Amino acid sequence: MQFKNKDFSDAREVLNVRNLRIGLTGRPNAKPVIDGIDLTIRAGETHCLVGESGSGKSVTSLAAMGLLPKSALEVQGGSITLDDFEITSASHSQMRQLRARRIAMIFQEPMTALNPVLRVGEQIMEVLNMHSDLSPSEAKKRTLDMMDQVHLPDVNRIFSAFPHQLSGGQRQRIMIAMALILDPDLLIADEPTTALDVTTQLQILKLIAEMQERHGTAVLFITHDMGVVAEIADTVTVMQQGQIVERAPIAELLTNPQKEYTRTLLTAVPNLTPRPARAAASQSEVVRVAGLDMTYGGGGFFRRSEGVRAAQDVSFTIQPGRTLGIVGESGSGKSTVARAIMRLIDPTAGSVNVAGTEIAQLSRRQLRDHRKHLQIVFQDPYRSLNPRWTVARSLCEGPINFGVPRAEAMRHAAELMELVDLPRDALDRYPHQFSGGQRQRIAIARAVAMKPDLLVADEAVSALDVSVQAQVLDLLDDIQERFGVAMLFITHDLRVAAQICDEVLVMQRGEVVEYGPAGEVLANPRHDYTRNLIEAAPGRHWDFANYRVLDSATMTTGATA
Amino acid sequence: MLVYILKRVLATIPVMLIVAIFVFLLLRLTPGDPAAILAGDAATPAQLERIRDRLGLNDPLLTQFFTWIGQLVRGDLGVSLLSNTSVAGMLGDRLGPTINIALMTITISVLLAVPMGVIAAWRHRTWVDFLVMSFSVLGFSVPVFVIGYILIQIFAIELRWVPVQGYKAPSEGIGPFFSRAILPSLTLATIYVALIARMTRASMLEVLGEDYIRTARAKGVRENVVLFRHALRNAAVPILTIIGTGFALLISGVVVTESVFNIPGIGRLTVDAILARDYPVIQAMILLTAGIYVFVNLLVDVSYSFFDPRIRY
Numbered sequence: 001m002q003f004k005n006k007d008f009s010d011a012r013e014v015l016n017v018r019n020l021r022i023g024l025t026g027r028p029n030a031k032p033v034i035d036g037i038d039l040t041i042r043a044g045e046t047h048c049l050v051g052e053s054g055s056g057k058s059v060t061s062l063a064a065m066g067l068l069p070k071s072a073l074e075v076q077g078g079s080i081t082l083d084d085f086e087i088t089s090a091s092h093s094q095m096r097q098l099r100a101r102r103i104a105m106i107f108q109e110p111m112t113a114l115n116p117v118l119r120v121g122e123q124i125m126e127v128l129n130m131h132s133d134l135s136p137s138e139a140k141k142r143t144l145d146m147m148d149q150v151h152l153p154d155v156n157r158i159f160s161a162f163p164h165q166l167s168g169g170q171r172q173r174i175m176i177a178m179a180l181i182l183d184p185d186l187l188i189a190d191e192p193t194t195a196l197d198v199t200t201q202l203q204i205l206k207l208i209a210e211m212q213e214r215h216g217t218a219v220l221f222i223t224h225d226m227g228v229v230a231e232i233a234d235t236v237t238v239m240q241q242g243q244i245v246e247r248a249p250i251a252e253l254l255t256n257p258q259k260e261y262t263r264t265l266l267t268a269v270p271n272l273t274p275r276p277a278r279a280a281a282s283q284s285e286v287v288r289v290a291g292l293d294m295t296y297g298g299g300g301f302f303r304r305s306e307g308v309r310a311a312q313d314v315s316f317t318i319q320p321g322r323t324l325g326i327v328g329e330s331g332s333g334k335s336t337v338a339r340a341i342m343r344l345i346d347p348t349a350g351s352v353n354v355a356g357t358e359i360a361q362l363s364r365r366q367l368r369d370h371r372k373h374l375q376i377v378f379q380d381p382y383r384s385l386n387p388r389w390t391v392a393r394s395l396c397e398g399p400i401n402f403g404v405p406r407a408e409a410m411r412h413a414a415e416l417m418e419l420v421d422l423p424r425d426a427l428d429r430y431p432h433q434f435s436g437g438q439r440q441r442i443a444i445a446r447a448v449a450m451k452p453d454l455l456v457a458d459e460a461v462s463a464l465d466v467s468v469q470a471q472v473l474d475l476l477d478d479i480q481e482r483f484g485v486a487m488l489f490i491t492h493d494l495r496v497a498a499q500i501c502d503e504v505l506v507m508q509r510g511e512v513v514e515y516g517p518a519g520e521v522l523a524n525p526r527h528d529y530t531r532n533l534i535e536a537a538p539g540r541h542w543d544f545a546n547y548r549v550l551d552s553a554t555m556t557t558g559a560t561a
Numbered sequence: 562m563l564v565y566i567l568k569r570v571l572a573t574i575p576v577m578l579i580v581a582i583f584v585f586l587l588l589r590l591t592p593g594d595p596a597a598i599l600a601g602d603a604a605t606p607a608q609l610e611r612i613r614d615r616l617g618l619n620d621p622l623l624t625q626f627f628t629w630i631g632q633l634v635r636g637d638l639g640v641s642l643l644s645n646t647s648v649a650g651m652l653g654d655r656l657g658p659t660i661n662i663a664l665m666t667i668t669i670s671v672l673l674a675v676p677m678g679v680i681a682a683w684r685h686r687t688w689v690d691f692l693v694m695s696f697s698v699l700g701f702s703v704p705v706f707v708i709g710y711i712l713i714q715i716f717a718i719e720l721r722w723v724p725v726q727g728y729k730a731p732s733e734g735i736g737p738f739f740s741r742a743i744l745p746s747l748t749l750a751t752i753y754v755a756l757i758a759r760m761t762r763a764s765m766l767e768v769l770g771e772d773y774i775r776t777a778r779a780k781g782v783r784e785n786v787v788l789f790r791h792a793l794r795n796a797a798v799p800i801l802t803i804i805g806t807g808f809a810l811l812i813s814g815v816v817v818t819e820s821v822f823n824i825p826g827i828g829r830l831t832v833d834a835i836l837a838r839d840y841p842v843i844q845a846m847i848l849l850t851a852g853i854y855v856f857v858n859l860l861v862d863v864s865y866s867f868f869d870p871r872i873r874y
Binding site: 105117 | 775776790868870
């Protein structure tokens with residue numbers, strides 16, 4: 001694997017952060033959120049700031065933009081200078097002059113970062129209107145030119161489109177055009193590709209690199225994804241709890257990390273090598289899905305519409321104790337399949353057989369008794385637990401509904417807490433008192449409380465930090481071994497799929513393009529789409545956990561193809 | 562879009578029909594004989610019978626209903642039992658003042674309340690916010706007639722800037738209309754300013770926390786542009802809803818104000834009609850109010866898509 005290795009020590013220092021301290025507003029004695037960090041970013045350099053959630057990387061970037069939420073956080077010491085201009089003591093109007101012209105920022109969620117009621121062209125042009133005195137026609141010309149530079153197709157049409165009419169990738173291109181139109185010295189990119197599909201992510205990373213090359217911009221790139229870091233970084237700074245743990249050029253950091261925390265972070269990064277094949281526990285099937293179809297919409301009163309075929313002719317089986325992964329990009333229909341099997345939505349056609357019962361066509365009432373065979377863990381643990389219920393109540397509700405006496409349910413709940421590695425007294429607490437990873441453990445415990453035959457995990461680890469992700473994956477594995485439950489694992493992340501799945505089913509635009517043992521599909525992908533997905537995975541040639549290039553023996557041939 | 566508007570207009574027909582049936586039955590089935598009221602205390606049974614006959618009150622209910630609906634469709638709202646003049650004519654005379662006062666009220670309310678709400682949200686948890694919210698609570702809790710009399714005392718009696726009471730149509734001159742309409746409009750506006758300012762503040766507070774507001778600030782956009790161009794349009798839908806509902810409520814809620822300021826509007830007409838059991842007038846009033854409700858709601862629904870391009874029908 002080739003890392004960037006250009007030497008920047010002679011380049012101009014664009015941003016200088018010295019002994020920066022940021023704390024809770026009005027509480028100088030409380031523990032600071034950012035505790036004395038130093039950071040130097042030079043012209044043309046890509047500086048990656050990595051760390052887990054809560055490490056303070058986003059706060060640092062907001063401070064550089066002068067955008068800290070005043071009522072919550074304030075700079076309590078140190079300095080941030082942009083080419084000798086002190087940002088921490090700048091006035092509002094000075095900062096406004098600086099933004100977009102000298103220092104610009106792009107954000108994680110292109111869905112929410114653009115104003116939904118303004119045309120995207122106007123939103124880019126607004127930057128020119130604010131900071132230059134171009135005439136309206138010149139401004140429009142410049143905007144269209146910039147949109148062209150970020151490789152948006154059909155710029156005249158997209159100029160007058162609203163954000164919701166564009167794809168996630170296009171929206172992020174708009175954000176980049178907006179950030180770079182005035183050719184700033186520093187671009188801060190806060191997790192700009194985290195919400196995107198891998199193939200789109202690759203395009204956006206390339207685009208940022210291209211723009212940086214063309215304009216000589218310094219880039220501060222905030223991410224938690226070590227794969228992305230390996231692809232784009234010149235220099236890496238690792239942050240933990242508001243402090244800097246380690247800083248090094250990329251090749252040095254990945255081959256020879258000095259600090260324990262850095263090593264922990266790297267070890268947790270899953271790689272694309274599929275798990276060793278496991279022997280099937282039995283030949284019986286817990287789940288048999290055949291010819292599943294799901295069409296949304298259609299019909300219509302005034303004119304017949306075709307409807308959207310979110311899933312077409314999906315068939316698979318899962319044996320007890322085995323895990324099937326459904327992978328694909330957003331809009332591929334993977335969540336639709338999960339929801340149809342759960343009967344959260346009603347499939348248009350096809351059969352779903354769970355634990356010996358055909359459930360695809362059962363009525364809601366008939367279905368009720370079969371619900372306990374199927375349990376689901378959702379992506380966002382912040383929204384999937386009732387915030388006004390204690391953990392105990394969430395865990396006991398299901399079993400009590402199915403006739404388990406309350407005392408018995410409570411006893412079982414306490415056992416489950418131990419199983420998912422949480423203290424028993426946590427039962428009396430509320431979800432907001434737990435971290436994201438702990439909440440996901442509770443969500444898993446809630447699902448397991450029903451003693452299901454099939455556990456569906458819909459992007460269940462996607463919102464978690466890598467180290468937490470690894471723990472939750474271990475937990476799921478442990479639970480599977482203990483209870484022999486079959487698992488349907490929905491994910492967009494091939495690395496995660498490689499770690500946990502026995503079989504993999506790849507979906508694209510509602511259709512199954514490939515289905516087989518994980519080792520086969522990930523090592524010898526037959527379909528172009530699967531191959532593209534694997535090739536787009538950033539840092540796929542690097543074995544992060546062992547600080548070396550992925551061993552060619554275990555290296556997937558598909559990845560090298 | 563046009564199809565949507567057409568659908569919505571068609572959908573108002575069954576709504577209005579149900580209102581009509583309800584209105585018809587409600588009044589016919591309540592106790593109290595309009596013939597007895599018309600004839601006065603000294604009437605003989607024979608006289609009463611003649612009056613009932615003349616008004617069609619002796620026909621079967623269904624016949625009465627269809628006769629009534631038929632007339633309604635032709636725009637004939639019947640004849641007032643009390644004054645013997647056409648109800649449509651009476652409404653025509655009385656509607657103008659009420660609609661004018663209502664329009665002026667809602668204009669004043671929006672012009673005051675929206676900026677108040679925006680600034681309160683912007684300066685969340687400062688004294689400005691506190692001031693706006695205090696005014697809002699006051700606006701809700703002080704009765705309309707108290708505000709009316711206070712305003713009359715200050716501006717009409719002490720300062721002598723405007724007349725105490727009365728009404729002149731805009732056709733008789735903008736000046737005289739304005740000087741007489743301003744106090745009742747301000748009186749009525751108090752509660753709507755409170756309501757709309759509260760809603761604007763709440764809606765803006767939510768929007769100001771959105772990512773695209775941060776994006777706008779990161780672009781170096783001036784704060785007033787952030788508030789009014791980026792935030793307010795996104796906050797518009799709940800504000801519009803409350804304005805629409807407020808306007809519709811205004812039409813039916815002007816009774817007290819019209820009495821205080823002696824304005825010949827429909828509010829007082831309604832009260833008089835109810836006290837006299839003047840069926841045709843009461844029915845027409847309910848139908849009219851329902852009609853205005855339905856129309857304003859239609860307007861509000863359609864206007865959503867103007868403010869938010871994601872809403873398409």
